Amino acid sequence: MHCRALGVRLTAQRKEVLELLLRRGGSAKAYDLQDDMRARHGRVAPSTVYRALEFLMDQHLVHRVDALNTFIVCNAEHAAHHPLLLVCSNCEAVTELHDDKAYEAVQKTLRQAGAGFVESEIEVKGTCGKCRSQKPGAERETAATAKG
Ligand SMILES: [Zn+2]
Numbered sequence: 001m002h003c004r005a006l007g008v009r010l011t012a013q014r015k016e017v018l019e020l021l022l023r024r025g026g027s028a029k030a031y032d033l034q035d036d037m038r039a040r041h042g043r044v045a046p047s048t049v050y051r052a053l054e055f056l057m058d059q060h061l062v063h064r065v066d067a068l069n070t071f072i073v074c075n076a077e078h079a080a081h082h083p084l085l086l087v088c089s090n091c092e093a094v095t096e097l098h099d100d101k102a103y104e105a106v107q108k109t110l111r112q113a114g115a116g117f118v119e120s121e122i123e124v125k126g127t128c129g130k131c132r133s134q135k136p137g138a139e140r141e142t143a144a145t146a147k148g
């Protein structure tokens with residue numbers, strides 16, 4: 001069980017959705033979770049899964065990845081945070097990073113542009129560490145990134 005989940009009051013259903021998400025390696029689509037629920041309980045309304053996911057997202061235990069239309073289990077230890085989600089364009093793995101300064105900068109830029117800022121995750125497309133290490137020429141890229 002997710003350590004931070006212990007501090008949150010979860011109904012059996014919400015707990016089960018989080019558990020199923022963890023069982024799928026911490027990342028899944030809503031309908032996969034619905035299938036898992038159905039396998040266990042028979043008929044399950046899609047809204048049951050979505051409502052549980054919404055609650056878990058409000059608690060920052062789960063994040064939605066819009067680029068992939070998936071949900072991931074949060075890896076942060078504190079409740080309030082601004083995740084920077086790196087979505088690998090090769091293997092679709094999602095890595096949760098935290099960079100409050102980058103988040104504040106985006107927030108500031110949007111405000112300066114007169115745009116309304118919505119509290120949200122920031123998604124960045126890239127190549128995960130695993131894929132980069134398998135790609136020839138990855139070392140040179142790493143050096144360039146470290147400089148900038
Ligand atoms: Zn998180």
Ligand SMILES: [Zn+2]
Binds near residue numbers: 088092127128130
């Ligand atoms: Zn990858």
